[in-house]
Amino acid sequence: MTSPNATILIVDDEPQNCKLLSAMLKPEGYLTICANSGLQALSLIASNPPDLILLDIMMPEMDGYQMTAILKADPSTANIPIIMVTALSDQSACLAGLKAGAEEFLSKPIDRTEMWLRIRNLLRLKAFDDFLQNHNALLEQQIQERTADLKRFRLAMDATTDAITLVDRATMHYVEVNATACNMLGYTREELLKIGPSHIGAGAPKELAREYDGVINGHSKFELKETQLRRKDGSEIQVEIYRHAQRSGNEWIIVGVIRDITERKEAERRMHHLAHYDPLTGLPNRTLFYEMLRKTLTQAIESKWLVAVLFVDMDHFKNVNDTLGHMVGDELLIEFSNRLVQCVRIRDTVGRMGGDEFALILTMEDDELGATVVANKIRDALREPFYLSGNEVTVTASIGITLHPNDASDAQTLLKYADTAMYRAKHAGRDTYRFFTAQMNVDVLARLEMEKALRKAIENEEFELYYQPKVYLKTGRITGVEALIRWNRPGHGMVSPQFFIPVLEDTGLIVRVGSWVIATACKQIALWRQSSVGALQISVNVSGQQFVEGDLDGDVISALTENDIPPHLLELELTESSMMVNTERTIAILDKLKKLGVQISIDDFGTGYSSLAYLRRFPIDKLKIDIAFIRDITHNADDAALALTIIRMAHGLKMEVIAEGVETIGQLAYLRHYRCDHIQGYYFSPPVTVTELEKMLLSAKRMAAPALPWNMYTVQSALSV
Numbered sequence: 001m002t003s004p005n006a007t008i009l010i011v012d013d014e015p016q017n018c019k020l021l022s023a024m025l026k027p028e029g030y031l032t033i034c035a036n037s038g039l040q041a042l043s044l045i046a047s048n049p050p051d052l053i054l055l056d057i058m059m060p061e062m063d064g065y066q067m068t069a070i071l072k073a074d075p076s077t078a079n080i081p082i083i084m085v086t087a088l089s090d091q092s093a094c095l096a097g098l099k100a101g102a103e104e105f106l107s108k109p110i111d112r113t114e115m116w117l118r119i120r121n122l123l124r125l126k127a128f129d130d131f132l133q134n135h136n137a138l139l140e141q142q143i144q145e146r147t148a149d150l151k152r153f154r155l156a157m158d159a160t161t162d163a164i165t166l167v168d169r170a171t172m173h174y175v176e177v178n179a180t181a182c183n184m185l186g187y188t189r190e191e192l193l194k195i196g197p198s199h200i201g202a203g204a205p206k207e208l209a210r211e212y213d214g215v216i217n218g219h220s221k222f223e224l225k226e227t228q229l230r231r232k233d234g235s236e237i238q239v240e241i242y243r244h245a246q247r248s249g250n251e252w253i254i255v256g257v258i259r260d261i262t263e264r265k266e267a268e269r270r271m272h273h274l275a276h277y278d279p280l281t282g283l284p285n286r287t288l289f290y291e292m293l294r295k296t297l298t299q300a301i302e303s304k305w306l307v308a309v310l311f312v313d314m315d316h317f318k319n320v321n322d323t324l325g326h327m328v329g330d331e332l333l334i335e336f337s338n339r340l341v342q343c344v345r346i347r348d349t350v351g352r353m354g355g356d357e358f359a360l361i362l363t364m365e366d367d368e369l370g371a372t373v374v375a376n377k378i379r380d381a382l383r384e385p386f387y388l389s390g391n392e393v394t395v396t397a398s399i400g401i402t403l404h405p406n407d408a409s410d411a412q413t414l415l416k417y418a419d420t421a422m423y424r425a426k427h428a429g430r431d432t433y434r435f436f437t438a439q440m441n442v443d444v445l446a447r448l449e450m451e452k453a454l455r456k457a458i459e460n461e462e463f464e465l466y467y468q469p470k471v472y473l474k475t476g477r478i479t480g481v482e483a484l485i486r487w488n489r490p491g492h493g494m495v496s497p498q499f500f501i502p503v504l505e506d507t508g509l510i511v512r513v514g515s516w517v518i519a520t521a522c523k524q525i526a527l528w529r530q531s532s533v534g535a536l537q538i539s540v541n542v543s544g545q546q547f548v549e550g551d552l553d554g555d556v557i558s559a560l561t562e563n564d565i566p567p568h569l570l571e572l573e574l575t576e577s578s579m580m581v582n583t584e585r586t587i588a589i590l591d592k593l594k595k596l597g598v599q600i601s602i603d604d605f606g607t608g609y610s611s612l613a614y615l616r617r618f619p620i621d622k623l624k625i626d627i628a629f630i631r632d633i634t635h636n637a638d639d640a641a642l643a644l645t646i647i648r649m650a651h652g653l654k655m656e657v658i659a660e661g662v663e664t665i666g667q668l669a670y671l672r673h674y675r676c677d678h679i680q681g682y683y684f685s686p687p688v689t690v691t692e693l694e695k696m697l698l699s700a701k702r703m704a705a706p707a708l709p710w711n712m713y714t715v716q717s718a719l720s721v
């Protein structure tokens with residue numbers, strides 16, 4: 001402070017001296033305070049520090065030296081300049097004053113100008129000193145704040161889960177890295193600060209420099225890049241780098257925030273795999289298969305290749321699931337897919353379309369023979385049994401083949417056509433292949449048309465029941481009838497069940513139609529009971545789907561109660577294969593109905609599983625020998641032997657036997673001879689309308705016993721061979 005109104009403390013035990021000095025200073029604009037002793041002075045300084053002290057040396061109690069020493073020892077007063085005022089003229093007193101810490105001294109008598117000059121200079125120095133001290137304190141505070149900031153920043157940098165790196169564009173070296181960067185890359189900080197991003201596989205130096213310049217020049221202000229980095233141990237790490245440029249003086253610093261995305265990438269890879277591959281077999285799923293087929297077709301058009309799509313469906317796979325369980329079914333699907341893969345070349349594709357359906361893409365340079373070769377290869381590969389959890393299983397497959405460009409040129413149509421051709425192979429008896437033909441398309445459309453018409457037929461009640469009599473061989477009398485559905489399709493006349501039953505089965509409509517048959521048959525039983533026809537048993541055919549998807553026991557029970565008829569007048573005819581679906585449930589339903597008194601019969605016996613031992617689990621009253629064995633019974637020894645075995649075994653199990661499709665007297669004679677219980681067939685009557693049947697019943701039509709022995713000798717000699 002140089003302004004004259006600085007405060008000056010005058011310390012002198014002589015009040016006169018104080019007054020004199022005050023009088024000298026006031027005109028210069030200084031404020032003065034006086035103290036008569038050292039102690040008073042110290043107390044004044046403590047409450048109101050002056051800018052300068054004029055201090056007498058010789059004072060009682062505490063002299064000027066002592067007071068100076070005290071003030072200079074205290075940091076809060078050390079910078080107050082002290083001028084010692086002494087009457088002593090010797091040099092040693094002055095030096096002692098300076099030694100004690102005083103800045104200046106004045107000799108009495110005091111020269112006004114000298115005093116003014118000294119005071120002014122000391123005040124100037126003090127002001128400068130004060131300024132320096134303040135400035136230093138400020139700088140120190142700033143440094144402390146910066147250090148704390150940096151510490152916080154470092155802590156934050158090190159605490160983040162992202163790696164942060166600062167690269168000097170000029171040297172392409174790291175100039176700063178956080179702890180996460182070190183952990184992520186497996187280097188120490190010191191090691192990283194000696195290298196640059198190109199050392200850890202971020203890119204070739206030139207390429208990286210180009211990228212950094214792009215960031216610097218603002219082509220991409222913030223740039224996000226997915227890449228791989230190499231750890232110190234050589235392992236790779238998937239990262240996402242977010243980069244931006246920061247100017248630092250004349251240099252550019254590239255700040256990189258690096259995130260480890262290895263897990264995310266793995267999850268993405270897994271999701272992609274799940275979305276495109278079948279988890280059971282590991283084969284491409286339907287989605288990926290389509291994609292691959294589309295790509296193959298594009299390439300094939302360019303290269304003028306032929307492409308074949310094969311649709312492969314296992315035959316009767318459901319039986320494996322139902323008899324050996326789903327786990328074994330799964331095992332079979334895996335093994336089956338392995339065999340398919342082995343049947344094709346590496347460049348071909350095998351995919352799983354769902355369930356037991358697989359599809360293949362084959363590219364061929366010449367003709368469609370290649371497709372036939374593969375289809376046969378598949379069939380041959382399936383000849384060997386599969387060994388699944390201790391079970392030996394043999395399966396066959398039905399294969400549909402379609403060709404590009406012959407049949408279609410887009411993936412969807414090709415696959416649809418291959419599927420259609422596969423169905424044709426199924427209908428042809430399975431274990432075979434079929435090429436798609438234009439006629440198949442026509443058939444498919446006709447089938448769709450029929451499906452639509454059948455839905456309408458259910459609503460409009462266009463179905464009718466015909467009845468075929470069953471004759472008891474001991475009496476020749478009609479003891480029951482089989483209800484056979486007919487469809488009186490408007491504009492088409494009577495449609496044979498062989499055309500529409502498979503469509504009802506495939507579409508699931510059989511469940512609704514099956515219920516209708518049961519209800520209608522029961523109504524008819526009731527009507528006959530009330531008429532002169534009397535009690536007559538009707539058997540109805542039941543589909544496996546009625547057990548699984550329908551409410552068979554509910555349908556039967558309500559039809560019986562609504563019409564108030566004794567349950568034994570209703571017989572359910574089931575095929576062997578329908579009993580193999582969901583066996584436990586089927587047995588439970590049949591047991592329930594059997595307990596009520598409903599009769600159970602096995603239809604088409606001999607064509608399916610044909611294990612009597614297995615069938616013993618079911619509550620069966622009657623077996624119906626399939627028409628296929630009856631047809632040639634009189635001249636085919638095998639058929640005759642089989643029919644005989646069935647009759648004997650069934651009787652052994654206390655079941656009755658009925659033969660269907662009996663058309664000739666020879667067949668009748670054979671069956672009667674070997675004690676078949678009932679027959680049904682054109683020999684006695686074809687299926688007829690209710691009216692015709694009623695006529696037959698009322699006229700008590702019966703079957704005369706054939707005159708024996710009708711070519712029985714031929715049959716017997718054939719059997720004895």
Ligand SMILES: Nc1nc2c(ncn2[C@@H]2O[C@H](COP(=O)(O)OP(=O)(O)OP(=O)(O)O)[C@@H](O)[C@H]2O)c(=O)[nH]1
Pocket residue numbers: 280313314315316317318319321325326327328329330333354355356426430
């Ligand atoms: N074990 C197992 N079974 C499956 C799987 N996916 C579907 N299925 C079963 O596969 C069967 C497919 O049967 P379908 O093709 O309709 O009939 P099928 O018995 O093979 O008879 P056809 O094809 O007419 O010869 C059904 O019973 C499904 O329940 C699966 O991943 N594992």
